[in-house]
Amino acid sequence: MRKLQRIATYIFLSIAAIVSIFPFLWMLVSMTNKSVDITQGRLLPGTHLFENLTVLFQQVDMVTALVNSTIIAVITTFLTLLIGSLAGYGFEIYRTPGKDRIFNILLLSMMIPFAAIMIPLYRLFGGISATIPFLGIDTLAAAILPTIITAFFIFFFRQNTKMFARDLVEAGRIDGLSELGIFFRIYLPTMKTSYAAAAIIAFMNSWNNFLWPLVVLQSPEKQTIPLLISKLGAGYTPDFGVIMSAIVIATLPTAIVFFLMQKHFVAGMMGSVKG
């Protein structure tokens, strides 16, 4: 009976695995096929990989888009983590009258969809353009700035700080550390796990972010990977082989970041046990 149950479990898991892996596999296979073959549903690897890549790199400026996306994603991740964790730490550790009320208002801002604030935001950056052109519309800075302070990450770090032993703060103060010193010397190293998880989320959000970069970045030299892919698929006669190649290349960095962070994830866990 138990054996039967086990077999059933494995069959179910196998089906689930196939369903979730199939689109990814299809993407990889399609990368090697001609557009006509893809539309006709060919599922076998083809011989068009090199042609697709050549066309891709001739047709669009993949390198620039990768560089832009990397700059935006790395800076955004770094600033999001720094600001989010400082704020989350502050909300949890320090006693301020009315801090919970402020925190609730902050959480409310999570309910507003981005599309609703996009137009005022665009207007704001339009105004900034007139006086500080290097922060205005059509700059990478404009693509980064509205995304670095998010209620989600403040909330995320506040929740995680609840697990942080408050005694360590007292110990730090007694040993004469400054408040920032406590944050950077004690809090940051012990919370590696949370940072790794947050970094994965922040990086993926930023890497895949579409709507805001779309409206705020105008020149081709500034466009990011999602914008480039959107452009590739929009012709009257889209070349699906080329599009799939671009998507595979675009997916690689998030996969790499995930696997890199996963290692830290484990290391962070071990570190916190030792400490």
Next chain:
Amino acid sequence: MKYFSVRKSWILVFAIMTIFTLAACSSDETGGGSGEEPDEITAWAWDPNFNIAALELAKESYEKDIKLKIIENAQDDIVQKLNTGLSSGTMKGMPNIVLIEDQRAQSFLKAYPDAFYPLDEYINPDDFAAYKLAPTSLDGKQYGLPFDTGVTGLFFRTDYLKEAGYTMEDLSNITWEKYIEIGKDVKAKTGKDMISLDPNDLGLIRVMIQSAGSWYVKEDGTTVHLKDNEALKKAFQNYKAMMEADFVKANSDWSQFIAAFNSGDVATVPSGNWIGPSIEAEASQKGKWAVAQIPRLDMEGAVNASNQGGSSFYVLNIPGKEKAAEFLAETFGSSKQFYQDLVLDVGALGTYKPASEGEAYQAENEYFGGQKLISDFSKWMEEIPSVNYGMHTYAIEDILAAEMQNYLNGKSLEDALADAQAQAEAQLK
């Protein structure tokens, strides 16, 4: 503070680098918006092989010195960017020239009245196919420079049709009823489906009703006209008849639609002329295709010519507008030679009437068995009935698509259209 020394200073270094990178990535002024006349004018369009190529060609053929920056974006992305930029009211980052699909144009012209620059002083609207003018003008002012045509044709497989006993002549000057009859015959004799349709896309309905000079809205562009719309009724009946005739190969998206004819599964593709390159992409079917006039609705005033898609260029009312308008006027607006090159190099068919006298329009297309495709299309183009697409084509179509399903499932036609009318009126108030 000694703890806060060397080992953690990388954070500080990174922060400083960040600020510098941000500053370094910033750009010089683009687009317009500021008060001064810019050196460079920008243009937004979609499709590298078609619209972008046409703009590049125009830039090359333009005799005056101009710095034109052509920026490619997906069509939906352009709509999104324009809507955001124009609603914000800053005009910052907006292009000088933008391509807008005809069926959307009225909504932009009406929603942002001062955002566009009229071109009456630069071009003569009567030089262009008449059906292009209603969607591209507002209150008697011509805002759009009419560009490509979506003139329709009935693309068909000559080998399949021949097998069933039909020639080009049998397909010319026919009604949709006749088309359905032929379709049944073709299916019976060859086993091939006649047409591929996406049940959620009413593109073919639009083609049918425009051939009778009708649309989802009345001539004023705002009054919803679904109930008691004779042309729409006939179109719905034809659509249902096709679905029930068992010769429709259903598709659910663009790639399946293309696959349907590339794989040789369907015998005809009634579509805008722009489908040509997608058909030609399957080299093995060379010589097996031809294009007949699109069938018409069986009613008075209906002609064997219609339109599907097509777009026009607009100039935004920002610094650089005179330069942009002049550039468009001297290329797309008045140069016969330019349109000859356009047909030869890009394969794009414009709506500038004087161009059809040129030699390039007489070329024979080998893929389509030596048919003078461009000449045929430009002849049919001049017959397309003019309709005002109004502002809500896509919104109404969403409602209609749902009612179409109800109609196919047995609801009466009168009820379906009356319900659609009521819903559209409530929604678009």
